[in-house]
Amino acid sequence: MEEKILKIINNVRENNQLAPLLKLDESDDLRNDIGLNSFDLAELTVCIEDEFDIDIFENGLVNTVGEIYKKLAE
């Protein structure tokens, strides 16, 4: 699951010409550390939903990579 999230995040980063990340830390902030803007976060949500059938933003904001893992593990 974590590999798939890394792949999705790198795909979204590619839109902004950001180099792919080699790994994610649970504490990484999606905006400040990973460099995603609100459109990128929308794309991230849509791609995660397509892969896992879970809408991570449905019940409030998600700020970190660890919070995504937690939502998907619920």
Added chain:
Amino acid sequence: MNILLTGASRGVGLEICKVLLEKGNTVYAISRSHTSELAELEITYKGKLFFKSIDLANTEGVYQTVFKEFVTNSIPLHGFVNNAAHAYDDIITNLNLSKLEEMYRTNVFSPLILVKYAIRNMIFNKTKGSIVHISSISAHTGYKGLAMYASSKGALEAFSKNTAREWGALGIRSNVVVPGFMETAMSATLSEDQKNRIYNRTSMKEATDVLSVAKTVAFLLSGDASSITGQNVHVDNGTI
């Protein structure tokens, strides 16, 4: 282009469906009932018209029935036409809450949910999609008995303008077509006298042409309208 269209079985929705198919689009049509007119189109345009019976009064079911069972992410959506509407005519002092809620579910709540997932489909597929809402002249010119209905259309117009601002950066457009009174089932409850009084308030003194409305919708969906967003386009015989 792949277009999702609600309220496709009759009236202006059926006309929009025809025009879109004539232009070579693939139409994913939704309505409560399946009509013989729609069945004929399915034969003529085999493989280009897909129908699913869905009642938009069931807002909770919209995501599952429309986007999980019908238009999934594997179908890149280029356009969404929000045409289905429930007419609720009465004077304000007779306003009934459950009728009002039912109308708002069909006319406002479900369309907003449909826009949410239509935009998500467009983001997933990276399509610069076009959204078109069908409003009503009653949101701009007052008519006795249409206050509740008109309020639901006013809500859509405000939502469309803000959709345009929010998603324009991704190339996603949102516009509204504002038809005048047409000769459809929606206005069938009006008497001839009422209709004539309504038509006499227009510059052209007659019912709005349904085909003109449908072709305007098709234009706004097309690339020819690529710089048009956040607009209300009145197709109303000059109700000014």
